[in-house]
Amino acid sequence: MSVPVPMTGPTTSPATSPATSSVTGPATSTATSTAAGGAHVSTPPAAAVHAVGVGKVFTTRAGTVTALQDVHLTVAAGEFVSLIGPSGCGKSTLLRLVADLDTPSSGELTVFGKSPRVAREAQDYGIAFQQAGLLPWRTVAANVALPLELHGVGRRERAARAAELLALVGLTDFAAHFPHQLSGGMQQRVAIARALAERPSLLLMDEPFGALDEMTRERMQTELVRLCAESGAAVVFVTHSIPEAVFLSDRVVVMSPRPGRISAVVPVALAATDSRTEDLREDRAFFDAVTAVREALHAGSRGAGPGSARGVDLR
Numbered sequence: 001m002s003v004p005v006p007m008t009g010p011t012t013s014p015a016t017s018p019a020t021s022s023v024t025g026p027a028t029s030t031a032t033s034t035a036a037g038g039a040h041v042s043t044p045p046a047a048a049v050h051a052v053g054v055g056k057v058f059t060t061r062a063g064t065v066t067a068l069q070d071v072h073l074t075v076a077a078g079e080f081v082s083l084i085g086p087s088g089c090g091k092s093t094l095l096r097l098v099a100d101l102d103t104p105s106s107g108e109l110t111v112f113g114k115s116p117r118v119a120r121e122a123q124d125y126g127i128a129f130q131q132a133g134l135l136p137w138r139t140v141a142a143n144v145a146l147p148l149e150l151h152g153v154g155r156r157e158r159a160a161r162a163a164e165l166l167a168l169v170g171l172t173d174f175a176a177h178f179p180h181q182l183s184g185g186m187q188q189r190v191a192i193a194r195a196l197a198e199r200p201s202l203l204l205m206d207e208p209f210g211a212l213d214e215m216t217r218e219r220m221q222t223e224l225v226r227l228c229a230e231s232g233a234a235v236v237f238v239t240h241s242i243p244e245a246v247f248l249s250d251r252v253v254v255m256s257p258r259p260g261r262i263s264a265v266v267p268v269a270l271a272a273t274d275s276r277t278e279d280l281r282e283d284r285a286f287f288d289a290v291t292a293v294r295e296a297l298h299a300g301s302r303g304a305g306p307g308s309a310r311g312v313d314l315r
């Protein structure tokens with residue numbers, strides 16, 4: 001990713017920061033503009049995601065469910081942030097609010113300084129969920145080109161962009177195949193290519209590798225790191241796997257259940273995310289970061305009752 005993070009160093013456990021009123025990403029460069037009179041004024045670039053006191057309450061026949069309470073989170077442009085926490089702690093709900101698939105009950109949420117709706121209309125973000133969600137009657141290339149088609153991009157330009165994206169995810173030879181002719185991992189790569197079609201500045205990913213076998217999953221993680229480095233997109237990534245979160249992220253956001261809130265943020269002080277390779281998984285610093293996230297998860301779940309860490313891969 002384009003955001004600088006501390007380089008690999010000796011093996012101290014990364015510090016976790018408690019969830020306080022402000023959880024902010026690494027500093028990014030500021031844009032300068034010239035004000036009247038010639039003075040240069042620094043304008044900080046808008047964060048990819050900025051949540052201030054966000055809450056979400058669902059009302060059902062059985063009563064109300066507070067899925068999120070007082071969530072403060074800032075994801076910098078180009079930053080990779082994972083959300084991890086027990087089942088039902090509100091990870092998907094938070095992602096859905098960012099994606100304008102639902103609206104907050106309280107607080108303020110902006111995406112690149114705009115409301116989620118305006119950001120969606122501006123095609124600021126792409127989405128990839130656990131189910132690849134490909135249209136079975138369309139070829140791989142036609143699936144990748146779908147968002148472009150929906151937004152009126154011409155046939156020739158669509159074809160060129162689809163070819164470029166399929167090359168990026170290593171599926172050039174499968175352009176004319178149909179989804180059922182591909183493996184699960186290949187389908188997921190098509191879904192990621194589709195999410196990148198409109199060059200979004202933000203990718204929202206909800207357990208995109210959850211259904212894959214371990215080896216395919218690790219390969220996909222390495223590919224995702226590369227793709228994100230190439231595209232410069234920020235990513236908000238929901239996962240149940242601690243090693244996955246650590247391998248991919250600049251920061252891991254730990255959530256606790258009932259009601260869902262951020263209990264800790266673990267900065268991942270490994271090599272910059274754009275230069276992470278398979279070897280990192282054997283690195284002492286990697287294990288230390290995994291331990292830090294695991295401890296934060298346990299601490300966040302303490303007091304929430306038995307089984308409250310369920311659904312998290314604590315290995």
Ligand SMILES: Nc1ncnc2c1ncn2[C@@H]1O[C@H](COP(=O)(O)OP(=O)(O)OP(=O)(O)O)[C@@H](O)[C@H]1O
Nearest residue numbers: 058060065067086087088089090091092093094311
């Ligand atoms: N549309 C809805 N109506 C009512 N309750 C909902 C709705 N969507 C989510 N919830 C509730 O909100 C809480 C958070 O759900 P959410 O799916 O965000 O959790 P999660 O952390 O993503 O869980 P998992 O890890 O199991 O996917 C849960 O208690 C869930 O039952």
